[in-house]
Amino acid sequence: MSTTRFGRLPTVLGLALGTAMLAAGCSGGGGSAAPAPGTDSKLQDFTFTSWYYGEDAQKALITTEADGFTKDKGIKAQLSSYPFAEYRNQVLLRARSHDLKGAAQLDIADLNSLSQLGVLADLGAYAKSGGYTEAALKSGQIDGKQLGLPWYTGSIGLVSNQALLQKAGVTSAPKTIADFEAALKKIKALGGDYVPYAMTTKPETIKDVIPWFRTFGSPIVDGDQIKVNDAGAVEALTWLKSLLDQKLISLNIGRPEARTLFSQGRTAFFDDANQVRGTIKNQAKDQTLLQNTVPIARPVKQAGDTPQSLAWGGLVVVFKDGPAGTAAKFAGYLTSDTPTAINRYKAIGSAPTTQAALDSPAFKSDPYSSAWQTAITANAQPDPLWQFPAYGQMESALAAHVQAALIGKETPQQALDAANGEMQALVKK
Numbered sequence: 434m435s436t437t438r439f440g441r442l443p444t445v446l447g448l449a450l451g452t453a454m455l456a457a458g459c460s461g462g463g464g465s466a467a468p469a470p471g472t473d474s475k476l477q478d479f480t481f482t483s484w485y486y487g488e489d490a491q492k493a494l495i496t497t498e499a500d501g502f503t504k505d506k507g508i509k510a511q512l513s514s515y516p517f518a519e520y521r522n523q524v525l526l527r528a529r530s531h532d533l534k535g536a537a538q539l540d541i542a543d544l545n546s547l548s549q550l551g552v553l554a555d556l557g558a559y560a561k562s563g564g565y566t567e568a569a570l571k572s573g574q575i576d577g578k579q580l581g582l583p584w585y586t587g588s589i590g591l592v593s594n595q596a597l598l599q600k601a602g603v604t605s606a607p608k609t610i611a612d613f614e615a616a617l618k619k620i621k622a623l624g625g626d627y628v629p630y631a632m633t634t635k636p637e638t639i640k641d642v643i644p645w646f647r648t649f650g651s652p653i654v655d656g657d658q659i660k661v662n663d664a665g666a667v668e669a670l671t672w673l674k675s676l677l678d679q680k681l682i683s684l685n686i687g688r689p690e691a692r693t694l695f696s697q698g699r700t701a702f703f704d705d706a707n708q709v710r711g712t713i714k715n716q717a718k719d720q721t722l723l724q725n726t727v728p729i730a731r732p733v734k735q736a737g738d739t740p741q742s743l744a745w746g747g748l749v750v751v752f753k754d755g756p757a758g759t760a761a762k763f764a765g766y767l768t769s770d771t772p773t774a775i776n777r778y779k780a781i782g783s784a785p786t787t788q789a790a791l792d793s794p795a796f797k798s799d800p801y802s803s804a805w806q807t808a809i810t811a812n813a814q815p816d817p818l819w820q821f822p823a824y825g826q827m828e829s830a831l832a833a834h835v836q837a838a839l840i841g842k843e844t845p846q847q848a849l850d851a852a853n854g855e856m857q858a859l860v861k862k
Contacts, residue, residue: 467751467761469558477756479763480511480535482524487514490715494780498773502766508759511535518637521546521825528552534755536764539748541572542819544581547750549822553580554751556761563769569786573748581748582768583786585777587707589641590742590809596725597627597701606729610648610672613702613732617681620701628683630676631694631703634839635687639832641704643816644741645669648734654817659856661831662849670838670845677839684839698722702729706745707805711781728805730812744813746786823859830855 481499485491499510515523521543527533528550539547547553560570560579566586573581593606601620607613620629633641646653649672650665660666676682686694691703696716713726730740749764751757767773774785775795784802785791796802818824831852838848 465555465753466558467554467556468758470562470762470765476506476508476759476762478509478511479756479760480513480533481537481760481763482513482515482533482535483538484514484517484520485538486512487516490712491781494777498767498777499763501770501773502763510763525550528752531754534752534760536749536751536760536767538584539581539750541581541744541746541748542816542824544573544575544748544750545819546822546824548575548578548580552752552754554753554757554761555579556582556751556764559761559765559769563765564787564789565769566786566788566791569746572744572746573750581750582764584747584749584768585708585783586746586786587784587805588742588810588813589644589704589706589745590805590813591702591729591731592695592705592709593727593729594695594698594701594722594725595727596721597698601701603701606727607732608730609736610732610734614676614681616701617676618679621679621681626699628686628694628700629681629702631686631691631700632673632676632682633686633688633691633704634677634682634684634836635690636829636832636836638688639835640743640816640828642669642673642831642835643818644731644743645673647741647814648731648738650734652817654820657860659827659853659860661856662846662853666849667845670835670849674839674841674845692716695726696722707784707802707810708782710801711783726801728801728808730808740808740812742809742813744815818856821860821862823862826862827856827859830859 486495503510555578557579565583569583569586573579573583601623603616603619607616617629620627646666646669649669651663652660692712694700695703696713733740749768751760751764769787771789774790775793777783818827834848834852837843838845
């Protein structure tokens with residue numbers, strides 16, 4: 434198997450991508466169907482592009498998975514990667530210029546944007562034969578076409594360190610905002626260098642404010658109207674600012690920093706996806722932390738409210754250009770082969786997408802996975818901004834003004850009024 438890394442293109446985020454998507458808007462929709470399973474026997478070398486391949490924790494796993502497909506077939510899989518922070522933009526820009534071929538990993542949030550380039554093969558035939566759950570399949574559909582096969586599904590929610598909470602005298606999971614803030618204060622009272630809640634405050638993970646805005650009643654979007662400056666969102670941001678002022682959260686924390694703090698036992702709560710346990714296993718010196726890692730439902734404003742969490746997941750898409758038939762077979766194998774899915778689940782905690790894998794004893798007997806499903810995934814909703822092709826620019830505008838409010842440069846109302854105006858201007862882009 435040959436491996437490669439594409440060199441970095443100049444960073445042309447934001448405006449360049451916006452221009453690409455405006456041009457893409459003329460292309461429209463998904464493309465022709467990939468050859469159905471079993472109808473195209475001639476296999477070819479192909480490329481699989483994945484940000485996971487660029488991560489040390491997953492490079493060997495993906496290599497093994499690709500080997501499992503190419504073994505005894507006389508073909509090679511060329512594996513490529515971009516850094517996660519640049520991945521979306523690199524894929525969209527290269528896809529627009531038809532530089533990408535084969536298969537690629539894609540966040541479910543980006544399917545709408547990529548589909549508008551008209552470069553994706555319809556994988557409907559593979560969807561029918563793969564045994565995927567209906568919910569998983571929907572994450573890869575645009576206008577009735579299956580433009581991505583579901584690779585992993587789940588949600589982003591709150592993870593807690595039960596040992597640290599017990600040390601602070603918190604004996605049960607906080608149910609309400611008041612309970613949560615009281616728990617954070619007890620952690621802070623322990624002294625030391627604890628960050629009670631390692632909320633992500635860096636721009637690239639600002640979407641973690643979305644479920645908090647919903648917790649306080651903001652719909653974020655109503656039809657084609659942006660609503661991030663309504664009373665609920667302003668109340669939520671005001672509360673988050675108060676947590677910062679009380680040193681219950683900190684600035685300059687992204688997902689990696691939050692995982693490190695948790696793995697070091699220095700935070701009681703942070704937001705992440707269900708497969709984070711694999712990262713903790715690799716990072717934590719004290720492996721008893723794994724037994725004390727417990728997902729909890731996000732606290733609600735009033736008892737009886739529905740806890741909020743963010744749907745999340747990944748797809749494998751296939752480009753019409755190049756060896757689409759072989760790439761489609763690989764996509765089907767990678768996403769639906771039960772032994773491959775269970776091996777991935779055991780290695781990094783990635784929840785599978787087929788009913789057979791979900792019904793396997795290896796998955797069903799795991800109390801962590803069951804707790805995550807009940808506490809977090811059951812109420813997960815997609816980010817309402819994903820429906821807009823310019824959602825990335827919208828999130829950037831929101832991130833800039835949320836940060837301005839957190840550091841006191843703008844009031845929460847001023848910040849969200851400004852964000853709302855900038856985001857509304859992007860709705861039709």
